[in-house]
Amino acid sequence: MESESANGTVAIPAGGLIEPAMAMALNVHSSPGVYALLLGAGISIASGVKTGWGVVADIVGKVAAVRDPDNPDARTEAMADPEKWWEANTSEQLGYSALLAAAAPLPASRQAMLAEYFEPEKCQDDTKGPTAAHRAIAQLVKRGSIKVILTTNFDRLTERALQEVGISPQVVSRPEQIKGMKPLAHGQVTVIKLHGDYADLEQRNTVDELETYPDELQKLLERVLDEYGLIVCGWSADWDKALVRAVEGTRSRRYPLFWSQYGRFSDAARTLIARHGAVVIDGRSADELFTGLVSRVEALDRLTTAPITRDVAVVQLKRALPDPLRRIELFDLVDQAVTQIIDRSTPENRPVLATSTSWADIFGSSVRGYRADSDTLLHLLANGVFHDDGRHEPIWRRAVERLVRLRDTTPGTYNEYLEKLRHLPALLAVWTIGVAAVLSRREELLATTLYHPQWAVPHSGHPRMGPAWTLNPLRVLDTDGVHEMHPADGGNKYLYPQSNWLKNTLREPFQLVEPSDTAYQEASARFEFLASMIAMDAGDDFRAVPWAGEFFLDSSWGYDNTGLAATIEAELTDTWPLLSAGAFGGELSRAQKALTVLTEWKAKYGRRW
Structure with missing residues (x-):
C-alpha cells in the first residue's frame, strides 16, 4: 500500500492487508x-488558537504598528518576515521571552496580552476551545488507551x-x-x-530556541x-530540530510508529x-483521525466485552446518576441499551409481513420479542427517571x-x-x-415526554405530532x-386489552422503585x-383519541365526585405542574376543555372498546 504526497510516494509498511488507520486502532486497542x-x-488549527510562532509574529506586527503609526502597512510588512524586521529595528535576538519582556514586562500585563490569543472571547465560550480531536483524545485517555501526550503546542486545549x-x-x-x-x-x-506553556517566559519558538532542549527534558x-x-x-x-x-536517534522501536499528515x-x-x-495515515485531519x-x-x-446484565446495568446507572463527572457513562449506558433494540428491530427478527393464517402467531411473537429486546432499557428508565432530579432529562428524551x-x-x-x-x-x-414521573411526583416531565419528539407517517402529508398521539397504544x-x-x-x-397488557408487562421494571402493586396500578391509571x-387537546383532528384504558373503569375514574377524575379536576389551577411546564400551551382553559372532552368521550364510547 502507498500514499501519495506533494513530494512523491511514501511507503506504508502495512502489508496491504488493512488500511493504516485500522492497523493503528488494532494496535492501540490491544496495547x-x-x-x-x-x-x-x-x-x-480548527480551534482558532494561533501557533507559538503565530503569536510571536502577531506581536511583532503590533510592535511595528505602534513604532511607525503613520505607516498603515507597518504591521503587514513586519509580519511578512518577523525575524528580519526585529533584527533591523532592535538590538535583541527575537524570541518569546525577549519579545514579551519588551512588550509586556510585568506578569499582569503579559497575561492580559496573551489572553486574547488563548482564552475564549468575552460572551463567546465556544471560541478558542478544544476541537473534536482534543475531545476524542480525552476519551482515549479516559478509557486507558493513552497515558502520555507529547506536544509542541503551548495552548491549554488538551488540558x-x-x-x-x-x-x-x-x-x-x-x-x-x-x-x-x-x-x-x-x-x-x-x-x-516540549515548548512550554503560553504563560511561561521560558518558551521555545525561534529556530535557535528549538535547536536544543534542557538536559532534563531531553532525557524524559x-x-x-x-x-x-x-x-x-x-x-x-x-x-x-531538537525533537527531530x-x-x-531513537534506537530500534519496541512498538510501531504511526504518522498522520494532512x-x-x-x-x-x-x-x-x-x-x-512508520505507518503513514495520509489525508486525514486531526479531527477525523482521532474521532x-x-x-x-x-x-x-x-x-x-460481554454485554453487561440488566441488573448490573441498573447498579451502574444508580452509581452514575448523582455524579456529574459520570454523565457520559450514564449517557452511554442508556444509549447502548437503545442501540441493542434498534439492532434487533429488523424484518429478519421482527417480520412486517404475514399470511392470513399466520398473522396472529407472528403478531404475538413480535410483541414478546420487542418487549424482551427492551427489557434492559425499561429497567434503566424506570430507575433512572424515578431517581433523577431533572438534570438528565435529555438522556431519557x-x-x-x-x-x-x-x-x-x-x-x-x-x-x-x-x-x-x-x-x-x-x-x-x-x-x-x-x-x-408520576411515582416520583415530577409530572411536569410529561409536558415534554408526551409532546416530543414529533413524528408523522413518512410521505403521508399528515402534520407531525408528539407521542401522546403517535404512540397511542390503540394505534400501535x-x-x-x-x-x-x-x-x-x-x-x-379484556375491555381494554392494550392497557391491561402494558400494566402487566411493565410491572417488573418498577419492582425496585415501587414494591406496592396498588401504588403502581394507581400511577399507571393516572398516567393514562x-x-x-x-x-384530546388536538381539537377536531382525527387523532384526538384517548389512551382508552382501565382508568375509564368506575373503580378508577370514580363517581359522585370521587375518584381519579375528580382529583384531577380539583388540581386544575394556574399552578398545575403540567401547565407550568408548557402542556396545553400553558393555558388553564385548554386543560379544562380537554378534561371535559375526555369525560364526554368516556360517556359515549367508554365501554364499547
Whole structure:
C-alpha cells in the first residue's frame, strides 16, 4: 500500500492487508497505555488558537504598528518576515521571552496580552476551545488507551478537554518540574509540553530556541520515545530540530510508529518515516483521525466485552446518576441499551409481513420479542427517571427519539398491524417514563415526554405530532392481535386489552422503585388519564383519541365526585405542574376543555372498546 504526497510516494509498511488507520486502532486497542501521542500545531488549527510562532509574529506586527503609526502597512510588512524586521529595528535576538519582556514586562500585563490569543472571547465560550480531536483524545485517555501526550503546542486545549471529562492531567511544561513528577506509568495521563506553556517566559519558538532542549527534558523525551509506541499528528518536523534529532536517534522501536499528515510531508518528516518504517495515515485531519480512532476502538470493545446484565446495568446507572463527572457513562449506558433494540428491530427478527393464517402467531411473537429486546432499557428508565432530579432529562428524551425513528422508513411490502409494531419499543419507553414521573411526583416531565419528539407517517402529508398521539397504544397495538395474544381468564376478553397488557408487562421494571402493586396500578391509571387529556387537546383532528384504558373503569375514574377524575379536576389551577411546564400551551382553559372532552368521550364510547 502507498500514499501519495506533494513530494512523491511514501511507503506504508502495512502489508496491504488493512488500511493504516485500522492497523493503528488494532494496535492501540490491544496495547492500552503503550502508545504516546506527539501532537503538533496542526491539531489546534480548527480551534482558532494561533501557533507559538503565530503569536510571536502577531506581536511583532503590533510592535511595528505602534513604532511607525503613520505607516498603515507597518504591521503587514513586519509580519511578512518577523525575524528580519526585529533584527533591523532592535538590538535583541527575537524570541518569546525577549519579545514579551519588551512588550509586556510585568506578569499582569503579559497575561492580559496573551489572553486574547488563548482564552475564549468575552460572551463567546465556544471560541478558542478544544476541537473534536482534543475531545476524542480525552476519551482515549479516559478509557486507558493513552497515558502520555507529547506536544509542541503551548495552548491549554488538551488540558481543557481532559478536564471536561473529569481528568486532572499531570502537566510538565518546565524542566524543573520533571524531578518531582509522578512516574509516567503511575499517572492517569501526563502532558509533556516540549515548548512550554503560553504563560511561561521560558518558551521555545525561534529556530535557535528549538535547536536544543534542557538536559532534563531531553532525557524524559528520549525515555518516552524508547519505551512507548508513537502516534504523530499535526507535526511537520520542519522547525523543531531538537525533537527531530530525538526521534531520529531513537534506537530500534519496541512498538510501531504511526504518522498522520494532512497535506505535504516535509523532507525531515519523510526521512523519519523511512528511518523508522512508520505507518503513514495520509489525508486525514486531526479531527477525523482521532474521532475515527475512538470509534474503532469502541467497536473492538463491543467484540471483546460481554454485554453487561440488566441488573448490573441498573447498579451502574444508580452509581452514575448523582455524579456529574459520570454523565457520559450514564449517557452511554442508556444509549447502548437503545442501540441493542434498534439492532434487533429488523424484518429478519421482527417480520412486517404475514399470511392470513399466520398473522396472529407472528403478531404475538413480535410483541414478546420487542418487549424482551427492551427489557434492559425499561429497567434503566424506570430507575433512572424515578431517581433523577431533572438534570438528565435529555438522556431519557433521546432514548425515545431514537426509538421513534424506527418507523422513519417504510418497508416495501408489509401488513399494517405488524409495521406499526415497530413503534412498540418507543411506546414501552414513554409509558415507563410517564409512570416513573408520576411515582416520583415530577409530572411536569410529561409536558415534554408526551409532546416530543414529533413524528408523522413518512410521505403521508399528515402534520407531525408528539407521542401522546403517535404512540397511542390503540394505534400501535392492534386490538384483535392483543386479544389473541393476551386473553383474559376463562377465554374472555379484556375491555381494554392494550392497557391491561402494558400494566402487566411493565410491572417488573418498577419492582425496585415501587414494591406496592396498588401504588403502581394507581400511577399507571393516572398516567393514562393525563396522556389521554393531552391527546384530546388536538381539537377536531382525527387523532384526538384517548389512551382508552382501565382508568375509564368506575373503580378508577370514580363517581359522585370521587375518584381519579375528580382529583384531577380539583388540581386544575394556574399552578398545575403540567401547565407550568408548557402542556396545553400553558393555558388553564385548554386543560379544562380537554378534561371535559375526555369525560364526554368516556360517556359515549367508554365501554364499547
